[in-house]
Amino acid sequence: MARYQEARRFDTTGRRTSRSTAAERQGHIMRNDYMYGSAVPKQDIRRQLEDSPRRRPHREIHRNPAGAPRRGMSLGYVLFLVAALCCSGWILIHYIQLQSNVTTMAEKVTSKERQLNNLKVDNDETLNRINSSIDIEEIKRIAIGELGMTYAREGQIETYTNEGNDYLRYVADN
Numbered sequence: 001m002a003r004y005q006e007a008r009r010f011d012t013t014g015r016r017t018s019r020s021t022a023a024e025r026q027g028h029i030m031r032n033d034y035m036y037g038s039a040v041p042k043q044d045i046r047r048q049l050e051d052s053p054r055r056r057p058h059r060e061i062h063r064n065p066a067g068a069p070r071r072g073m074s075l076g077y078v079l080f081l082v083a084a085l086c087c088s089g090w091i092l093i094h095y096i097q098l099q100s101n102v103t104t105m106a107e108k109v110t111s112k113e114r115q116l117n118n119l120k121v122d123n124d125e126t127l128n129r130i131n132s133s134i135d136i137e138e139i140k141r142i143a144i145g146e147l148g149m150t151y152a153r154e155g156q157i158e159t160y161t162n163e164g165n166d167y168l169r170y171v172a173d174n
Contacts, residue, residue, distance in 0.1 A: 143149040
């Protein structure tokens with residue numbers, strides 16, 4: 001593997017030398033697997049991989065390498081998944097039933113509101129028909145002529161104050 005070193009010169013035995021040649025000064029000399037200069041040759045990776053000693057992986061790594069899926073699931077994990085699936089299924093079914101109930105109730109409320117509006121319209125029409133059919137003069141004629149009623153005279157009208165009671169009981173002396 002090529003390594004870079006800062007301007008150090010070595011002879012063939014690996015000892016430092018103080019002599020430098022013109023080629024070394026230009027930075028193109030390679031000695032003892034060291035490259036001097038800025039130009040780096042391409043490395044032969046295959047040769048380096050073949051020459052490097054193979055290391056045996058650690059026993060734990062060999063059993064379950066990082067990122068590799070486990071071959072089986074434990075019983076506890078399977079039971080947990082089944083319980084989670086059942087629980088989420090129950091929640092979803094309950095939620096759908098609640099949504100259905102809300103929709104049904106909304107439809108019932110709309111129906112009852114429509115029925116109430118129809119009854120109010122009918123009641124208002126009946127009240128208007130009754131009020132328009134009443135003849136006040138005819139009622140007055142029957143009350144005075146046939147039933148003997150008269151208008152109230154002075155002294156027949158009494159006023160009172162209600163002091164918090166819900167009703168007033170008046171008993172007349174005859």
